[in-house]
Amino acid sequence: MDPILLLKALILGIVEGLTEFLPISSTGHLIIVGSLLDYTDEQSKVFKIVIQLGAILAVCWHFRERIGQALGGLASDPVQQRFASLLLVGFLPAAVLGVLFHSTIKTYLFNPVTVALALIGGGLLILYIEKRAYHPRVQAVDDMGWKDALKVGFAQSIAMFPGVSRSGATIMGGLMFGLSRKAATEFSFFLAIPTMFAATVYDVAKNWQLLRLEDLPVFSVGFVASFVAAMLTVKALLRFISNHTFIGFAWYRIVFGCVVLLTAWTGAVQWQAG
Structure with missing residues (x-):
């Protein structure tokens, strides 16, 4: 197996794990870093699916007790049934819109320049939301209503556009709609x-x-790297939000997006579609 290809897998796995749950867009970073590493062929499409699975399994492991409670109580526990219904309501907008527009968006928007524009626009939106008066009315997930879940679900669907960030859209949408x-x-x-998973x-x-x-060795390296990096990121983010805002992530998005646009405009980097 080509050691350079394994190194690319390691780098991209770490990038996926670090960025999937931060409000900075994992898809956008994979497109940009994949372009820099010249890893944009057919194999890379499946590879990105595999490392995304690694990241989500890390979240499942981190919240395994809560997930176990939810699954165990679906048949008889009203609290767990309500929790599951909130997830279903929040999931539906992205599911429906994803089926309708996924292929079109991948065809026309999966390139570094559109990602850079989305990074900048999302960064500016985070700055706006963070500067607003903040009076949360929902302190915990179990206090949410179905309307709250639906609003966050529609916010999540915006993240179909690469560079927006799924976690960024849901977290900032939640803050706008009154969640702590x-x-x-x-x-x-x-x-x-x-x-x-869907x-x-x-x-x-x-x-x-x-x-x-x-391709199993390449996929295995990326999967493990993504899983480990995501585990560390989830734990760090949950500690971070207790006494920090997301303004730092906003400025990171804006600066990173501007750098990509500048290199594209000057021709310093010959960006490729991801």
Whole structure:
């Protein structure tokens, strides 16, 4: 196996794990870093599906007790039934809109320049939301109503555009709709589970013909790197939100997006579609 290809897998796995649950867009970073590493071929499409699965399994492991309670109480516990219904309501907008527009968006918007524009626009929106008066009315996920879940679900659907960030859209949407930072962040994690599993199944179904046994070492390296990096990121983010805003992430998005646009405009980097 090509050691350079394994190194690319390691780098991209770490990038996926670090960025999937931060409000900075994992898809956008994978497109940009993949372009820099010249890893944009057919194999890379399946590889990105595999490392995304690694990241979501990390969240499942982190919240395994809460997930176990929910699954165990579905048949008889009203609290767990209500929790599951909130996730279903939040999941539906992205599921419906994803089926309708996923292919079109991937065809026309998966390139570094559109990602850079989305990074900048999302960064400016985070700055706006963080500067608003903040009076949360929902302190915990279990206090949410179905309307809260639906609003966050529609916010999540905006993240179909690469560079927006699924976690950024759900967390900042939650803050706009009256959720506390803790409730918005935790619901973003929980909502990621059905959303990302569905996206993974959908992408595998569309690209199953690209699966090859000889790619297993590359996929394994990326999967493990993504899982470990995501585990560390989830724990760090939950600690971070207790006494910090997301303004730092906003400025990171804006600066990073401007750098990509500048290199594209000057020709310093020959960006490729991801």
